[in-house]
Amino acid sequence: MRNFEIIKIENLAKRFHMGEGDFTALRDINLTFSKGEFTGLVGPSGSGKTTLLNIIGSLDNPTEGKAIVLGNSVSELTHKQSAVLRNFHIGFIFQTYNLLPVYTVFDNVEFALLLQKHSATERQKMVMEALDWVGLADKANSKPAQLSGGECQRVSIARAMVKRPEIVLADEPSANLDATNSHHIIQTMKKLNRELNTTFIFATHDEKVMQYLDRIIHLKDGMVEKDEIMPELKTKSHVSL
Amino acid sequence: MLAFKFAYKNLIGAGLRTWLNVSVLSFAFVVIVFYNGMLDGWNRQGRSDTVAWETGNGQYWHPLYDRYDPFSLQDAHAAITSEAEKLVKENQLTPMLITQATAYPQGRMLNVMLRGIDPNQKILLIPSASLNPQNGEIPALIGKRMAESAHLKKGDHVLIRWRDINGTFDAREVLIIDIFKSNVPTVDVNQVYIPLTTLQEMTGMKKEATLLVAAATLNNTGIKGWAFKDTKFLLKDFDEMINAKKGGSRILYLLLLSIALLAIFDTQVLSIFRRQKEIGTYIALGMTRAQVIRLFTVEGSAHSILALILGSLYGIPLMLFINNYGIPMPKSADQAGVAISEKIIPFYSFGMLVSTILLVVISATIVSYFPTRRISKMKPTDALKGKIQ
Numbered sequence: 040m041r042n043f044e045i046i047k048i049e050n051l052a053k054r055f056h057m058g059e060g061d062f063t064a065l066r067d068i069n070l071t072f073s074k075g076e077f078t079g080l081v082g083p084s085g086s087g088k089t090t091l092l093n094i095i096g097s098l099d100n101p102t103e104g105k106a107i108v109l110g111n112s113v114s115e116l117t118h119k120q121s122a123v124l125r126n127f128h129i130g131f132i133f134q135t136y137n138l139l140p141v142y143t144v145f146d147n148v149e150f151a152l153l154l155q156k157h158s159a160t161e162r163q164k165m166v167m168e169a170l171d172w173v174g175l176a177d178k179a180n181s182k183p184a185q186l187s188g189g190e191c192q193r194v195s196i197a198r199a200m201v202k203r204p205e206i207v208l209a210d211e212p213s214a215n216l217d218a219t220n221s222h223h224i225i226q227t228m229k230k231l232n233r234e235l236n237t238t239f240i241f242a243t244h245d246e247k248v249m250q251y252l253d254r255i256i257h258l259k260d261g262m263v264e265k266d267e268i269m270p271e272l273k274t275k276s277h278v279s280l
Numbered sequence: 281m282l283a284f285k286f287a288y289k290n291l292i293g294a295g296l297r298t299w300l301n302v303s304v305l306s307f308a309f310v311v312i313v314f315y316n317g318m319l320d321g322w323n324r325q326g327r328s329d330t331v332a333w334e335t336g337n338g339q340y341w342h343p344l345y346d347r348y349d350p351f352s353l354q355d356a357h358a359a360i361t362s363e364a365e366k367l368v369k370e371n372q373l374t375p376m377l378i379t380q381a382t383a384y385p386q387g388r389m390l391n392v393m394l395r396g397i398d399p400n401q402k403i404l405l406i407p408s409a410s411l412n413p414q415n416g417e418i419p420a421l422i423g424k425r426m427a428e429s430a431h432l433k434k435g436d437h438v439l440i441r442w443r444d445i446n447g448t449f450d451a452r453e454v455l456i457i458d459i460f461k462s463n464v465p466t467v468d469v470n471q472v473y474i475p476l477t478t479l480q481e482m483t484g485m486k487k488e489a490t491l492l493v494a495a496a497t498l499n500n501t502g503i504k505g506w507a508f509k510d511t512k513f514l515l516k517d518f519d520e521m522i523n524a525k526k527g528g529s530r531i532l533y534l535l536l537l538s539i540a541l542l543a544i545f546d547t548q549v550l551s552i553f554r555r556q557k558e559i560g561t562y563i564a565l566g567m568t569r570a571q572v573i574r575l576f577t578v579e580g581s582a583h584s585i586l587a588l589i590l591g592s593l594y595g596i597p598l599m600l601f602i603n604n605y606g607i608p609m610p611k612s613a614d615q616a617g618v619a620i621s622e623k624i625i626p627f628y629s630f631g632m633l634v635s636t637i638l639l640v641v642i643s644a645t646i647v648s649y650f651p652t653r654r655i656s657k658m659k660p661t662d663a664l665k666g667k668i669q
């Protein structure tokens with residue numbers, strides 16, 4: 040049984056308007072991502088990692104070609120449709136955590152569920168479960184300012200995972216963390232990836248992150264330089280076949 | 281509802297700045313309510329005083345009478361009809377005869393209105409009962425302002441000169457039998473009251489009157505030969521003055537409100553600029569831009585809700601205190617020539633409160649909305665970067 044394709048990128052190019060002309064951030068991108076992948080976009084600064092993640096997250100549109108996410112062509116979605124896609128199906132994890140400072144940990148994690156209109160008891164259950172995953176159930180009533188960087192990033196993992204999305208996009212999630220915390224959060228995500236079969240796509244420079252990845256897509260100057268499946272995934276998929 | 285919950289948290293979370301805005305807005309709110317309350321209190325007191333002292337519950341005028349034209353008095357008098365006479369006997373009407381005269385207090389000359397009033401009347405507060413016939417002397421009643429300006433005291437004599445029905449001048453001394461105090465300057469300034477029958481005799485206008493003042497109990501039936509003037513007409517001057525005052529104070533408090541609104545506007549602009557990353561995060565979490573705009577608008581306008589609560593917290597005790605003591609009015613206020621008491625008790629009507637609350641909430645919402653429109657032009661990716669736009 041094969042894991043089905045949930046993201047398909049066809050002949051994608053992205054150009055930004057600059058002063059006189061256009062700047063090409065991505066070009067000739069053809070990629071597919073399957074359900075349950077734990078993949079990294081790796082490449083030097085300015086190679087287009089964030090730009091590609093933004094397009095997959097339907098925060099931005101391709102200039103040319105198509106990005107099809109869960110059967111939706113990103114460039115053809117209305118504002119409202121892309122908001123629904125993000126709300127239900129895509130979790131974001133940011134380098135700077137982007138937690139809402141005035142809310143408690145619980146409120147931060149609950150936010151997406153409020154938009155989905157779950158009942159209060161359902162929300163309570165789901166949020167506490169998500170905080171359990173990341174080992175922060177006892178910090179539910181803390182404010183982000185009272186947490187360490189590693190804890191903040193774990194809250195944002197819980198926030199991304201609480202709605203059990205098909206896809207999680209993580210842009211340099213370990214860049215602001217020390218080695219121990221980096222390992223910890225990647226291991227947490229890896230565990231969730233296995234248990235919930237959630238697709239994770241990272242943008243990273245971090246060697247510590249790379250050692251956990253099943254697949255590494257090397258980007259350079261906005262193009263795919265190399266797309267390598269890591270040995271572990273080969274054996275794993277071999278077993279599952 | 282969701283927007284309200286988030287807005288409330290963000291606003292409280294913003295701390296000092298929120299409370300500064302809320303304080304200024306609450307101050308504007310309290311001042312507006314207080315100012316309007318004071319004017320409404322004055323309005324109510326002034327109207328009821330004017331009705332009680334001067335206009336009664338409407339008046340029947342001789343068709344030629346014009347209150348702004350003293351020369352009309354020469355012809356504006358007629359015999360009290362039997363229909364009216366009946367109502368006078370039932371204490372539903374009291375006649376008044378008015379004629380122009382000149383008083384000579386201490387050799388000076390003063391144009392006055394000589395008013396004949398029935399000493400037994402109960403319709404107006406003018407203490408006409410003191411106009412008892414004195415042995416051979418004409419008793420006269422004046423107000424405190426008249427007494428002051430003419431330097432007259434109780435017991436003084438003053439020479440009055442008037443024209444009779446044929447236009448012939450006549451003069452006599454009257455005795456100041458009492459001096460009354462009224463909040464209504466128009467019944468006082470340059471007015472001299474003498475018994476109706478005496479004035480009728482002096483002028484040769486037997487059983488005649490210029491106007492008939494109606495009691496509160498009289499249902500306007502219409503009296504043939506007399507033109508009915510309702511209180512709305514009679515209080516026109518007073519209403520105009522109050523409206524002018526309201527206009528003036530409106531400028532003042534709109535200015536105050538503008539300052540408060542400007543502070544909210546400024547906070548909104550700043551917070552949308554500073555919280556771009558947060559806006560981007562909301563969008564990444566699945567909010568539409570319209571929802572984010574709503575969130576920020578509600579957040580801004582929630583200042584007004586907090587301001588209303590805060591304003592009530594200190595405004596209500598303050599206003600109760602003031603209502604207990606009244607607001608002393610400066611003497612100069614009297615010179616305006618309209619009814620004003622020494623102390624005004626503010627009056628806060630439900631309608632005024634509701635419209636002030638609406639004014640504050642709606643205007644705060646509008647100034648909160650305007651800066652949020654730029655959110656709709658923001659690219660979520662730029663917002664997430666916190667890029668300056």
Ligand SMILES: Nc1ncnc2c1ncn2[C@@H]1O[C@H](COP(=O)(O)OP(=O)(O)OP(=O)(O)O)[C@@H](O)[C@H]1O
Pocket residue numbers: 055056062063064082083084085086087088089090091242662
């Ligand atoms: N909004 C934009 N306007 C203009 N150019 C942009 C914009 N966003 C990205 N770029 C450019 O596109 C290129 C790719 O940017 P991107 O942010 O995707 O790089 P990255 O691989 O994520 O780099 P880093 O590792 O530094 O985060 C960069 O050269 C960048 O300057």
Ligand SMILES: [Mg+2]
Pocket residue numbers: 088089090210242
């Ligand atoms: Mg990047």
